Amino acid sequence: MMTKKRAVFLDRDGTINKDVGYPNSFHLIEVYPFSFEAVRKINESGLLAVVITNQSGVGRGLIEEENLHDIHEKMRMVFSEHNARFNGFYYCPHYTLSKNPKYKKDCSCRKPNPGMACQAARDLHIDLQNSYMIGDKEEDVLFGLTIKATPVLVLTGFGQDSLQKLRTKGIEPAHVAKNLLDAVKWILEREKNTNIIKD
Secondary structure (H helix, E strand, C coil): CCCCECEEEECCECCCECCCCCCCCHHHCCECCHHHHHHHHHHHHCCEEEEEEECCCCCCCCCCHHHHHHHHHHHHHHHHHCCCCCCEEEEECCCCCCCCCCCCCCCCCCCCCCHHHHHHHHHHCECHHHCEEEECCHHHHHHHHHCCCEEEEECCCCHHHHHHHHHHCCCCCCEEECCHHHHHHHHHHHHHHHHHHHC
């Protein structure tokens, strides 16, 4: 029986890179400088780094799926130049009002629904309940809670607004971090302390 791995699930826009709306080309992707170190630290810890991103721009007709694959491939390359690697990219292209029947659906994969995590868990043998989710939006935190992972909110992107919305609803992330690197440092500190307790 294969041992299950644990992951840090990462939102993309507003968390790893600036949120510029619906980028349809890699040259519009501006990676936060601290993201390289953050992903490298995840790699070094033995946890998986898995991107989970809602990309309704595909369903809205603002980006071709082929271009989205190209963006993710180039992101892999740029990160690998900084000795950082992603273990997987999962995206939801659906939009309920899409003119394209292929994408017009009320799906189970759009965050906060758990579909992308379930697929990643099958592909990469992930133990969801002992994993983490980092993102800047309300749905990222709700997604983390849905899959019973530990949700961390970052204050980049829409983080400040999301924090207010979550608190209005009485929902608290496990941690609120300044940015992705701070979030990863908090996770690794938590891991270290948990391991000490186990010993």
